[in-house]
Amino acid sequence: MGDIKTTRRSAIKLLGASAAGLLAAPAILRSRSAFAQSNVLNITTYDKFIPADFLEKFQADTGITVNIRLTDDQGKQYNLLTAEGANPSTDIVTVVGHRFSQFIGSNLLAPLDTARIASWNSLIPAYQQADWLTTDGKTWGLPILAGFECLARNTDYVEDTGSWDVMFADANKSATSYIVSDFLSITMRYLGDDGDYVTYVDKPDVAQAATNKARDFLIQHKDKVRKYYDAGSEIQQMFINEDVYVAQGWSGPISKLIMDGHPIAISVPKEGTYGFVYTLNVVNNAPNADNAYKFIEAVAASPEVGAAMTRQSGFTSTFAGVEAILDEKERAASTLPADQVERITFFSSVNRDMKNEMVDRASAEIKAA
Structure with a gap:
């Protein structure tokens, strides 16, 4: 498996492309069927990342019940998935780009089929083309927030x-x-x-x-x-x-x-x-993978969702069109002078x-x- 490399140039390119710069204990192992349900989606993510209004609308539109498990550490997510092995209890995790190799090397993530995400091109091009996002010719997540x-x-x-x-x-x-x-x-x-x-x-x-x-x-x-x-x-x-x-x-x-x-x-x-970028990733052997793709597509489909993510988390959105939605104070809070962006x-x-x-x-x- 090839190394995922990130350069100073890519850091400047990514953060400069938008906004002017800017657990629970592991579950007992069960059979995969114990978590596979046609109307359920289990997500592990950070506090303030998934907007409540968006989540409510997604559930109403799809009939899918979304269960959110909060984490505050990449290692906790990794340990949870490792403990559960081939029978994960979660469908989507939130991984930072520089930890991809650890998760991928342990077969914890599934490659992302971008053809199943109609709004993939809503990403700012620098994120679509980021070298750290692809290894062995495969894409491994949907970038959502940069910091x-x-x-x-x-x-x-x-x-x-x-x-x-x-x-x-x-x-x-x-x-x-x-x-x-x-x-x-x-x-x-x-x-x-x-x-x-x-x-x-x-x-x-x-x-x-x-x-x-x-x-x-x-x-x-x-x-x-x-x-x-x-x-x-x-x-x-x-x-x-x-x-x-x-x-x-x-x-x-x-x-x-x-x-x-x-x-x-x-x-x-x-x-x-x-710097770092958070991504939504489909878990390898996810029991509700189809629902995971529906959720990821819904996140990417509207810049309003990206703007809400930025308002709640403070991190810079990876989606085009978000800057125009944020107000002056919100843009200022996530903006850096060009010379400071170059130091990341x-x-x-x-x-x-x-x-x-x-x-x-x-x-x-x-x-x-």
Whole structure:
């Protein structure tokens, strides 16, 4: 199976193409027939991704009952599908592009038959043609939302320095927050190393040294951290409560704060950051695959759905025509200056096993220090 590669150029192309820039425990294994029902669809996705009005209309139009299981982590989805093996309890999962190789390599996803999606061309062309979306000549999901790791700050308290060094400033002692595993990669980039491990293939010693350097740096500056967080809703609440004034965050939850009128600014510092795209994916051996295709087609059929997804999640829609539907505040919240868009590189699937192992271990050591 070929590698799924993502370049800086593709990152610029993708985010520049729209909006000017921007679980439950595993079920007990059962036979596939236990989940196959003509009028049911089971989806695992993130909070705020599927608009309630759209979901209600889809169910009324099709007679299909949609069961949503929320997740907040790619690993949880992977572990669930792996545990269920050839008898999955879910039909659609929401995977980020740089994790495709892990899911595909474990035979957890089915290739997407785009001929069954009449509205496939509603995608912005850059997403239709994205190199990370195709491997072995097959397409593996419907891109729905794009985002990036951003620097978020309360504009009432923190000035824009244009650098990630604001996260380590003495003035922000006990006033910062971040997801440890995500910010470790950014810190590696900040220190001049490869936070995505693409250049560390067959170089475990070099990778470990770079990881340890970032780990030690974050431990050294642990006094700046008010609290580590795991979910977007957590950092939103910390900003609203003014528990923190500056943070690393996903662009979606931070943009949503801006849309809601909070004094928060979003930026990509000069040292750069990483981007990602969420996709809807049909599960291999999905018990209700036909219903999954009906749902995916319905999502792609109207830019109104893409606009609603952006309003709810804060992430940038992948569908053409959405920008014209969003209001000025909504567009501004998901817009970046061109020079900042150029600083975003999409996460790659190359060398993920090494990265995951080293980052997970270092993250645990940072938390325990």
